[in-house]
Amino acid sequence: MSAPVNTDAMSNPGDRVHAPMPGAEALAEPMRSRWSPSIFDDRHVLGRDELIRILRAGQWSPSSGNLQPWAFVMAERGGPSHVALVEHLSRGNAGWVPRAAVVIITAARVAADPADPDGSRVKAAALSYYDLGQAAAHMTLQARSMGLHAHQFGGFDKDAVARDLGVPEHYRVVSGIAIGRRGTAVEVDDRDREREQRERHRRPLQDFVHGAAWGSPWGEEAR
């Protein structure tokens, strides 16, 4: 149970082992080998069919009341929406994000469309963000199943991107999902390379798993 995961079960040329993820060896693929690399191959291009398979994973993710309160802007490297996004990346994301083949910009519906209130209902903004997160997770995992990597990020000027892309008021831009194939470390700067090698940490289960009530431990095994 204590051996770290050091293998990438679904590897591609350019892939390397990731840093240890203690406890993750218990998981099934593609959850087990999912992580967020910061080194993408900037010559790799994703085909339309591959992108559709990734989008279908979002389409079929769980949704409360089947409202599907999500939307995506496909920012393929070099395309108009990609150019608009890259302009507004935070300093920490400006180096690595633009190298990925595509960024899926995600948005949550937080109010009904004034022009189509019945066709775009919202239960609560909280549930829209929650369902958007599920769609992002399913797309991320579908990409991993295809030998790709996805790295989600929130560090960009979302209001500016929403304005430049014409996102309407009843949607909120939430995240970007950079998807591509891993590149080689020699092409990137020291900070991005160092970020790749850091051992990964998570809060222990006992910190966030409760039993009989909040604050009651769920059991001795929950470490």
Add this chain to the structure above:
Amino acid sequence: MSAPVNTDAMSNPGDRVHAPMPGAEALAEPMRSRWSPSIFDDRHVLGRDELIRILRAGQWSPSSGNLQPWAFVMAERGGPSHVALVEHLSRGNAGWVPRAAVVIITAARVAADPADPDGSRVKAAALSYYDLGQAAAHMTLQARSMGLHAHQFGGFDKDAVARDLGVPEHYRVVSGIAIGRRGTAVEVDDRDREREQRERHRRPLQDFVHGAAWGSPWGEEAR
């Protein structure tokens, strides 16, 4: 491309085919065969080791800034937190939810813990709900990989459950994830049986996928 998915790739005794999910045949497992049954085997019990594997999938799901703003209450059938939950289920969920072996009650951290502001930072409530959704998706998919089914639901009195379980102010109860093994339809009422057989529908990709900007189609293939 048009053949519906009618097979359950990871089936257990008691499992049946699910209704068609057009387009989902393009997906990898466990995303492809994930759906939300409403008929659970009320004699099935989940072992502690299985539950820990499911929780580890949540633990290792993506998280913005690694804040991991989630918490879970393990409501095992018949246990104290399960009894508290069942009391507050909506009428539509009162029939099927209690049959599942366990319900994971999910909560998002929406503010820092006054007693531990540094150890429980929050970037924005929206990102907490988004990350909680990702953790729920990973647990749901891990369960599917283990031959189980998970059905998420929001229909219960969340404020009452939060009060009865002692959930603190800086967390919001968001959903329940019912997990178990499928039961047989003869044990359940007509409405739950009917719900199982309905053909599944999703909005077409062109409804929520944008290209050069919001409202610009991403491509002819995006149907």
